[in-house]
Amino acid sequence: MSAPAPPHYTSVPAWAREPVVEPVDHAGTSHSVLSVGPDGAAAAAHWLDALGCAGARVRHHDCADAAQAVDALETDLADALVGHRVLVAGSAQACLAVRAAAVRAGLSDAELRVAVTTVDERSVWCVHCHATNSAAAELEDVLACAGCGRTLLVYPHVSRRTGAHLGFMVDAEGPA
Amino acid sequence: MSASLSLVVLDAVDAAPGVRSLSLADPSGATLPSYTPGSHVVVEIPAGEGRERPLANAYSLTGESLHPDRYSISVLHVPHSDGGHGGSAWMHTLGVGSQVQVLPPRSAFAPVRPASRHLLLGAGIGVTPLVSHLRSHARWGAPVEVLHLARPGQGAHLDDLVELGGDAVTLVHDRATWLTILRGRLRAQPMGTHLYTCGPAGFMDTVVAEATVAGWPAGRVHLEHFGIDALAPGEPFTVGVDGDVLDVPSGVSLLEALEEAGREIPSLCRQGVCGECRLKVGSATGLLHRDLYLTDDDKAAGDCVMACVSRAQPGADGRSHLEVLL
Known part of the structure; x- marks a missing residue:
């Protein structure tokens, strides 16, 4: 990580700020490898090699x-047992969405590994109209909400349950 | 620290060989503070009758946790020959009407509420916090499974386990059978299950080792320690505090040495479990951490130490010294 995260970034994983490839967790007894898009497939290839060499399920x-x-993932986790691990390769936006499904299914962060190919796009949930925007945006950028047109701040908070960033009207107190 | 409660023994029965179950109540019959399942109380045991200093023993609460009219504990008598310090022997002398000072419940072994299922693994008197968990899971209808190891014809609360858990409870009386069942059950738990274990140190070491082999991450494995087994007396070292240098001989703890020098150090369990006597370390030639309280990260940081059990280790020059910041 080039710069330490500001203290209020606690819910934003480091991998949602800068691409990273985490290694396979060989302590797992079985694994779900999910790749999203062509870049994700390329990133997952290393994992599949490593797991294949180890003879893992x-x-x-x-x-x-x-x-x-x-x-x-939801299908896999429906009958998964403790000992299972999940590996997700793709954009940070995709990894956050898949992590949310994993969290909902009871997976812990220690059981998830990611390979993030890009952090350019983010999901931003509007607290005013509840639309989820998908946009090229940095943390603390502003963007126009596709649902209500308000100017949203991409607040550095990510929902573990949905994988979206918190967006709220940045100029609510400015002159109309 | 919260003020202690003055309670009286309402009921005392020999529940199993070596185990005495006590109910402690407010003398006026007032409701006692509620607690989280898996909590324990610390009973103050006075000095005397062979006890050099007052003891503070922790006992898991086994009864109703919500607006309780009594605190129920079960005390295993640990003889001196097995490393006991005389606290449990004193507890066994208590009868109906005896008065005891008890610190309010402390929670260090709570069920993880978002868990989809709970696997309770106990041995011997380690049943006590698990009974409390099971009581809660039965009330809330949480999926639960119990595997408990007890010597044949021994073991308290086995009837409570069966009454609360029914078919979800497996009682085992020999270690080989237990290990076979454990290995199978560790590999059959749906994702989202958390594991809780309480028993002798060697038993819990086995549970942790088997769970690790079965792929369980540490965050799903929860331990309740009784306390550490009898520790080696340790090598002598010196401790620096505010410019003074004190000797800590073999067989004397850092906590005792500081107390003898007139330093007031908050302490409770004196066996590396409760976390009360944590001291800041300025510098040290090396630290021998022997507690069960600090995390691996805390220990690696080298800037704190549990005074009741941990010691200085020799550095490159062979000297063993640590500086504490009070």
């Missing part, structure tokens, strides 16, 4: 988008 899902990966 692996379920691999090559997914077109995050929604497909979430569906695949």
